[in-house]
Amino acid sequence: AQTVTQSQPEMSVQEAETVTLSCTYDTSESDYYLFWYKQPPSRQMILVIRQEAYKQQNATENRFSVNFQKAAKSFSLKISDSQLGDAAMYFCAYSNYGGSQGNLIFGKGTKLSVKP
Amino acid sequence: DTGVSQDPRHKITKRGQNVTFRCDPISEHNRLYWYRQTLGQGPEFLTYFQNEAQLEKSRLLSDRFSAERPKGSFSTLEIQRTEQGDSAMYLCASGGPTTDTQYFGPGTRLTVL
Numbered sequence: 001a002q003t004v005t006q007s008q009p010e011m012s013v014q015e016a017e018t019v020t021l022s023c024t025y026d027t028s029e030s031d032y033y034l035f036w037y038k039q040p041p042s043r044q045m046i047l048v049i050r051q052e053a054y055k056q057q058n059a060t061e062n063r064f065s066v067n068f069q070k071a072a073k074s075f076s077l078k079i080s081d082s083q084l085g086d087a088a089m090y091f092c093a094y095s096n097y098g099g100s101q102g103n104l105i106f107g108k109g110t111k112l113s114v115k116p
Numbered sequence: 117d118t119g120v121s122q123d124p125r126h127k128i129t130k131r132g133q134n135v136t137f138r139c140d141p142i143s144e145h146n147r148l149y150w151y152r153q154t155l156g157q158g159p160e161f162l163t164y165f166q167n168e169a170q171l172e173k174s175r176l177l178s179d180r181f182s183a184e185r186p187k188g189s190f191s192t193l194e195i196q197r198t199e200q201g202d203s204a205m206y207l208c209a210s211g212g213p214t215t216d217t218q219y220f221g222p223g224t225r226l227t228v229l
Contacts, residue, residue, distance in 0.1 A: 004158075033216075037220075043222070044120075044220050044221060044222045044223065045159075045207070045220040046220070047217050047218075047219075050216070050217070091158050091159070093158075102164075103149060103161035103164055103172065103174075104149075104151075104159070104161065104218060105161070106158030106159050106160070107158050108156070108157055108158050109156075109157075109158050
C-alpha cells in the first residue's frame with residue numbers, strides 16, 4: 001500500500017522569506033502523481049501544485065515550486081516570498097492516477113505560520 | 117462554475133442517530149469522492165463514484181455507512197447508528213472528465229455526542 005509521510009507537523013516563516021515543506025512517500029508504482037494541497041483555517045482545500053512522476057522537470061506555479069526526487073521518493077514544496085495568506089495546513093498527496101481518476105492518499109499535514 | 121457545495125456545514129447529533137450529508141459537485145464533473153478528516157490528520161478516502169456507479173469503497177466505510185449518487189449529479193452519505201468515533205469533517209471532492217484536479221467542498225463537520 002502507498003503511504004505519504006510529512007515529518008514536520010509545524011513550520012514557521014518570516015514574511016517575504018522562503019520556506020520548504022518536506023514530504024516522502026512509498027510506492028512500488030513507476031507512474032503516479034503527487035500533489036500539494038493547501039487548507040486555510042475554516043476554508044476548503046485547494047490544489048497548490050501537482051507533479052507527474054514521468055516528468056523529470058520540477059513543477060512550478062508562481063511562488064510555489066517542488067523538488068521531486070523520484071529515486072529518493074521525496075517531494076518537497078518550496079514557497080518563495082512568503083505572504084500572510086500562505087498561512088495554512090499543507091497536505092502532500094499521492095495518486096496512482098491523474099488527480100481525478102483515483103483516490104488521493106494524504107499525509108498528516110504541515111501547519112505553516114507566516115510571521116509579519 | 118459555482119464550486120463544490122456541501123450541506124449541512126455543521127451537524128451535531130446524539131449517539132445512535134442517523135445522519136445524512138449532501139454533496140453537489142461542479143456540474144460538468146463526472147467523478148465524485150468522499151473523504152473523512154479527523155483532527156490533526158489528513159483526509160482519508162471513503163468512496164468514489166463515476167457518474168452514478170460506486171466504483172471503489174475503502175475498508176473504512178463500515179456497514180453503517182452508505183453513499184449514493186442516484187442520477188450522477190449530487191451525492192448523499194448516510195451514517196446509521198452514529199458513534200462518537202464518527203465525529204470528523206466529511207469532505208466531498210469532484211473532478212473529471214476534462215480535468216485531472218480534485219476540487220474540494222467546504223466539508224460537513226459532524227459532532228456525535
